[in-house]
Amino acid sequence: MTAESPEITIARLKREIVAACHRMYAQHFIVATDGNVSVRIAEDELMITRSGICKGEMTEADVITVDFEGRVLEGDGRPSSETFMHIAAYEERPDIAAIVHAHPPTAVAFTIAGVSLAQCVIPEVVLTMGTVPTVPYTTPTTKDVPLAVRAVIRHADALMLERHGAVCVGLSPKDAFFKLEKLEHAAHVTWLAQQLGQVQLLPPDEVRRLLALRSKFDLAGRNPLANDCIAELFDS
Numbered sequence: 480m481t482a483e484s485p486e487i488t489i490a491r492l493k494r495e496i497v498a499a500c501h502r503m504y505a506q507h508f509i510v511a512t513d514g515n516v517s518v519r520i521a522e523d524e525l526m527i528t529r530s531g532i533c534k535g536e537m538t539e540a541d542v543i544t545v546d547f548e549g550r551v552l553e554g555d556g557r558p559s560s561e562t563f564m565h566i567a568a569y570e571e572r573p574d575i576a577a578i579v580h581a582h583p584p585t586a587v588a589f590t591i592a593g594v595s596l597a598q599c600v601i602p603e604v605v606l607t608m609g610t611v612p613t614v615p616y617t618t619p620t621t622k623d624v625p626l627a628v629r630a631v632i633r634h635a636d637a638l639m640l641e642r643h644g645a646v647c648v649g650l651s652p653k654d655a656f657f658k659l660e661k662l663e664h665a666a667h668v669t670w671l672a673q674q675l676g677q678v679q680l681l682p683p684d685e686v687r688r689l690l691a692l693r694s695k696f697d698l699a700g701r702n703p704l705a706n707d708c709i710a711e712l713f714d715s
């Protein structure tokens with residue numbers, strides 16, 4: 480198989496960003512001009528969605544290339560106001576190549592109600608993403624957001640920003656989007672279970688068994704439970 484040329488790679492990555500934006504908007508994970516998506520294209524360069532664009536109407540022309548200082552290298556308009564949050568995540572995670580940020584309503588409602596999503600409830604989520612930590616509230620678009628994200632993204636592929644939204648990272652925009660979709664689905668299922676009665680957590684032994692399967696399936700990414708915070712979760 481011949482290697483993809485750099486031009487073809489850039490064109491493909493732009494299409495992948497656009498596809499993730501359209502999915503996020505269609506699934507109501509964002510409204511109006513909310514949300515942003517990026518891919519890393521070099522050690523210190525990324526392509527990111529343009530500021531102020533509706534992601535349901537996004538095209539490849541709305542993707543902007545910036546360096547890790549935030550300088551625009553290619554594209555028209557301003558890059559997303561959350562560009563430095565993406566840069567912080569890439570700096571902390573050399574293993575990732577894409578980031579999605581959205582406002583999935585059920586998961587955001589959990590953070591507003593002060594109910595943690597860092598519980599072991601759904602086996603598939605425990606196995607893949609582990610738990611979803613919540614970063615304490617910071618004012619959106621300020622430099623406090625990247626600072627807060629930096630500390631948590633080291634340990635997790637998916638996190639919640641209190642009262643704001645989700646940040647999910649992965650190997651491609653689709654990979655990161657799937658984590659966002661799983662996160663919102665887990666929040667929705669948990670909310671439904673709460674209407675029916677008390678949410679029953681998976682027992683610690685079963686959580687350990689699920690985590691042991693990670694190496695068998697050679698799962699990429701970082702799972703906060705793999706940092707042996709199980710005892711902490713079940714003690715609290």
Ligand SMILES: [Zn+2]
Binds near residue numbers: 513
């Ligand atoms: Zn946001």
